[in-house]
Amino acid sequence: xxxxxxxxxxxxxxxxxxxxxxxxxxxxxxxxxxxxxxxxxxxxxxxxxxxxxxxxxxxxxxxxxxxxxxxxxxxxxxxxxxxxxxxxxxxxxxxxxxxxxxxxxxxxxxxxxxxxxxxxxxxxxxxxxxxxxxxxxxxxxxxxxxxxx
Numbered sequence: 118x119x120x121x122x123x124x125x126x127x128x129x130x131x132x133x134x135x136x137x138x139x140x141x142x143x144x145x146x147x148x149x150x151x152x153x154x155x156x157x158x159x160x161x162x163x164x165x166x167x168x169x170x171x172x173x174x175x176x177x178x179x180x181x182x183x184x185x186x187x188x189x190x191x192x193x194x195x196x197x198x199x200x201x202x203x204x205x206x207x208x209x210x211x212x213x214x215x216x217x218x219x220x221x222x223x224x225x226x227x228x229x230x231x232x233x234x235x236x237x238x239x240x241x242x243x244x245x246x247x248x249x250x251x252x253x254x255x256x257x258x259x260x261x262x263x264x265x266x
Contacts, residue, residue: 121200126193128154133189136181136205144173144190144203151192152199156264164240165199165260171233172203172256180207180254197262204255210248217246 122129130151134140145166152165169190176188191202210216217234238244241258248254 121193121195121202122191124193124195124200126195126200128194130190130192132191133187136177136186136188136207138174138177140188141170141173141177144188145170148190148192148201152194152262155194155197155199155262157262158264161260161262161264165201168237168240168258168260169201169203171236172201172258175233175256176203176205176207176254179210180205182208197264199260199262200257201259202255202257204253206253209250209252210246210254211250213246213248 128151130147132144132147134143148169149162149166152162157165173188173190180186180188186205186207189202189204191204193200217238234244234246237256237258241260243257243259245257246254247257
């Protein structure tokens with residue numbers, strides 16, 4: 118996936134917030150407002166909100182576990198494509214491939230479904246996950262927004 122932070126984009130977003138569960142809704146709202154000018158279809162809007170929600174929830178629940186840290190969202194719009202990156206500096210993922218298997222979860226104690234990455238893959242056009250143990254995780258996604266056209 119392109120390094121969208123260095124692209125000549127029409128619009129950019131940088132958002133940082135505490136890794137508290139109540140901020141997941143805030144992240145969804147801010148991302149929705151960011152892409153509103155692209156006039157996304159209701160389905161496109163729901164897809165983006167769901168993918169962002171899953172990535173932010175993963176950072177809060179899995180990245181920081183029982184401590185508070187910072188979740189960062191970077192987003193950009195270029196040629197009717199939305200680029201989104203959600204990152205944390207939490208515990209990281211030991212085996213990204215295993216974490217992306219449907220129904221796999223590191224938090225069965227919290228009744229987590231293990232479908233977060235599957236939803237992100239299903240609702241976005243591209244997904245990349247980069248992580249290092251003790252370094253945190255970066256989820257990068259891309260979606261073409263047709264805007265009903």
